[in-house]
Amino acid sequence: MRVKMLDLTKQYESLKDEIIQAMEEVMAKSSFILGENVKKLEKDVAEYSNVNHGIGVANGSDALHLSLLACGIEAGDEVIVPSFTFFATAGAVARIGAVPVFVDIDPKTFNIDPSKIQEAITPKTKAIIPVHLYGQMADMDTIMELANKHNLAVIEDAAQAIGAEYKGKKPGEIGTTACFSFFPTKNLGAYGDGGMIVANDDEIAEKLKVLRVHGSKPKYYHHVLGYNSRLDELQAAILNVKFPYLNDWSNLRRENANYYTQLIKDNLGDKVTTPYIEEHNYHIFHQYTIRVEKRDELQAFLKENGIDSMVYYPKALHLQPVFAELGYKEGDLPLTETACAEALSLPMYPELTKEEQEYVVKKIAEFFEVRV
Numbered sequence: 001m002r003v004k005m006l007d008l009t010k011q012y013e014s015l016k017d018e019i020i021q022a023m024e025e026v027m028a029k030s031s032f033i034l035g036e037n038v039k040k041l042e043k044d045v046a047e048y049s050n051v052n053h054g055i056g057v058a059n060g061s062d063a064l065h066l067s068l069l070a071c072g073i074e075a076g077d078e079v080i081v082p083s084f085t086f087f088a089t090a091g092a093v094a095r096i097g098a099v100p101v102f103v104d105i106d107p108k109t110f111n112i113d114p115s116k117i118q119e120a121i122t123p124k125t126k127a128i129i130p131v132h133l134y135g136q137m138a139d140m141d142t143i144m145e146l147a148n149k150h151n152l153a154v155i156e157d158a159a160q161a162i163g164a165e166y167k168g169k170k171p172g173e174i175g176t177t178a179c180f181s182f183f184p185t186k187n188l189g190a191y192g193d194g195g196m197i198v199a200n201d202d203e204i205a206e207k208l209k210v211l212r213v214h215g216s217k218p219k220y221y222h223h224v225l226g227y228n229s230r231l232d233e234l235q236a237a238i239l240n241v242k243f244p245y246l247n248d249w250s251n252l253r254r255e256n257a258n259y260y261t262q263l264i265k266d267n268l269g270d271k272v273t274t275p276y277i278e279e280h281n282y283h284i285f286h287q288y289t290i291r292v293e294k295r296d297e298l299q300a301f302l303k304e305n306g307i308d309s310m311v312y313y314p315k316a317l318h319l320q321p322v323f324a325e326l327g328y329k330e331g332d333l334p335l336t337e338t339a340c341a342e343a344l345s346l347p348m349y350p351e352l353t354k355e356e357q358e359y360v361v362k363k364i365a366e367f368f369e370v371r372v
Contacts, residue, residue, distance in 0.1 A: 003347050003356045005308035006185055010351040015241055022237040037236035042196065044243055045162075045180070049172040049198045053205035056231025057212050060159040060181025060195040064092035066229060067177040067197055068127065070207040071153035073098050077126040082112040083318040084336045085131040089157050090317050093129070099326070101125070102318040104333040108276040110134060110289070110343070113335075114142035121146070127153040132161035132171060134312075134345075135187070135253075135286035136277065140166050140174045155179065159195075162188050163250045165282035172198035177208075182231075182239060187253070187286055188246050190235040252350035253285040259354060260288055260346065263361040271368045273342075287312060287345040295344050301367045307360055310345045 012019070026037065034056075042054035057063050073079060075097025081090050083102040090100040103116040110133045117128060128147055130138035137158075147154045158164070158171035159181035172178035180186075182194035199205050210217045215226025261274045273291035277283045289312065292298055299309050316336045318328035330337065346360055365372045 001356065001359045002306040003308060003360055005310055005345075005347050006349045007351065008184060008189070011349075015245075018241045019238055022241050023234060026234050026237045032233045034230055035233040035236075037233050037240055038231050041231070041236045041239050041243065044240070045196055046198055048163075048243075048246075049170045049178065051172040051178075051198045051200045052202065053199050053208075055197045055199070055205060055208040055212065056236060057195045057197060057208075058229040058231065059193040060179055060183065061088040061092060062212075062227065062229040063159075063179035063181070063195040063197045064088060064129070064155065064157060065095060066208055066211045066227065067155045067179055068092060068096055068098065069211055070204050071127060071155065071176055073126050073153070076124065078122060078124040079127045079129060080112075080117055080120050080125060081129045081317075082131050082133075082336070083316045083333050084110060084313060084339050085133060085157070085317065086159070086313065087317065087320070088159070089129055089131055090323070094323075098126075099124070100317070100323070102316075102326075102328065102333060102336075104335045105339060106139070107335045107339065109136055109138075109278065110339060111136065111138040112143075114139050114146065117143065117146055121150055121152075125150065125152060127155060129155045129157050130175075131157040131159075132164055134275070134289050135161050135164055135284040136275075136281050137161060137164050137166035137171065139278075140169075144174060159183075160186065160286035161284065162186070163246055163282075164284045167280045172200070176201065177204060182235065187249060187284060188239060188242060191238050192232065192235055194231050194235040194239065196231065249350040250284040253348060254283070256348060256350075256352050256357065257283070257285045257288050259357055260361070263357060264290070264364075267361060267365050267372050268368065268370060271370065272364065285348060288348040289343050289345045291339070291342040292344055293342065295342050298364065298367050299344060302360070302363055305363045305366075307363055308347055311343065312345050313343075314340055316340050 046054035093100040154175035156175040156178035177199040182190040211226040215224035
């Protein structure tokens, strides 16, 4: 059997007619930049997130970058980030000349450990970027308590977490802004790049709208140095077709995650650590990530048996060569470094079948020489 990490063709086939019609309508109207499709998606995602504003941008990385600028983060400022995340989280900080300050994770959830944030705060600290990794939100109450105490902006990196909840609240309801990615592999994915920022604060939202169009307001009058970072109208049209299905897809992901966990616990015992879900969280499983010893050997075995898997992430950000000048060394963030050696994401998408999941777990059991 061949089990793909993600099979986008299945989703496309189910929506093909709707998507083609939406794209043809954009072509017929020939309004390609910040048109009605972008406005609709901004409105719908804002309402879905229970916030006042949605600002479509070119990608999730720009969403983080522009959020930092809108929050007044400048060169030399420090921004606290987890080291166990995709590069864009820290890259957005470094690109404006600010300094990413890396902290360790909660080993159960893989999210930033709030107890480590306090000791990382200095007079130069201006913001925290918690990442809602794999589709589960970070411990936002403790993070916001620290942020309010020290007057820090909180930019939620929700690239993997649209639709997730923390104590009934979604990304954007808690922090200063929340940043979504519509990269094709995301739970709500475009057919190219795309991103969005959601926010409650009117002033922050207005700054973001100006920053995404070269800092122009009104047109051709520039009071700030902005960027060319607009969500494409064609991508917004595609996303508008997909958006009504998001909750159903999230539920299917959760069902698949529950089935994986059941199979693993019934057959593999303590050889594999399944995802931990905080009881107050609604986890939407962008990834189903296990922890396992001999991770690399297991991944190679799965590949030999036609099963895709991915390592998110094999090298911690604090040890990346691009950040060498910050002076971090191996052993500084031990829980992050252990996760980099043990985390393995299994195939996960709404259309994944039980038969495919059973085959995946069967082969993991074979690797550990466990009879299923």
